[in-house]
Amino acid sequence: MEDLSSKITAGLSRLSEVYKVLLWEQAKKLKLSPIQIQILNFITYHKQELCNVSYLAKEFNVTKPTISDAIRVLVNKKLLIKDFSSEDSRSYTLMLSLKGRAIVNETENFANPIKEQLNNISEEDFNILYKTITRLIYQLNRSGVLTVQRMCFGCKFYKANGEQHYCNLLEKELLDSEIKLDCPEFIETN
Missing domain, CATH: 1.10.10.10 (Winged helix-like DNA-binding domain superfamily/Winged helix DNA-binding domain)
Structure with missing residues (x-):
């Protein structure tokens, strides 16, 4: 199987x-x-x-x-x-x-055809899907498969405390759904 x-x-x-x-x-x-x-x-x-x-x-x-x-x-x-x-x-x-x-x-x-179908997913599943996608993109970047990413997890302004996310630039906690895939303020961590 x-x-x-x-x-x-x-x-x-x-x-x-x-x-x-x-x-x-x-x-x-x-x-x-x-x-x-x-x-x-x-x-x-x-x-x-x-x-x-x-x-x-x-x-x-x-x-x-x-x-x-x-x-x-x-x-x-x-x-x-x-x-x-x-x-x-x-x-x-x-x-x-x-x-x-x-x-x-x-x-x-x-x-839009993809977006329209996403509207049929429950909010809970939608949030889980987004969280999974952001983690997968970040992990693929860290392993060298994806060469460019400008998302929160790799940004110098990002801080994690367990499952809680925090942006030092915005000075606020972020929900999983607020993690950006392509942030214009992204600065890569060293």
Whole structure:
């Protein structure tokens, strides 16, 4: 008989496929690739210093040439703007153009079919699911499988006391449901 962890892994694989299918459908409508949509969405919600080729390659676990190619297309389509304002003239960060912002507005809800199904789960199960997902992501990061994470557990502002979470930046206790997967104030612990 198959063990439960194998069944959960298979289930997560299926959910990943659903996400990919939804992303591909959205990409085809807009004549973009899924990685191009992901880059546009990432740039929308993250600090500009994270919006460069090196960081994006790490974020999406692809090579720098793959990211560079995607960026070249997005710049040519006038969806992204390269900002060369650093001291190194070869280095740049990326910003969305107005046209890029319009595309992001069209793509933001591509995962709604998944969200709609999550609304059918009881609040207790929903909270347990979120707690499990946050722990799994953190453990995969710590074991080196997931290279980038900006969640509370790895942040210098986070403090745990048993099962209780505390954010020193916000100066408040956090519920499991308040643990952020992608905090804009994240600073990695040393």
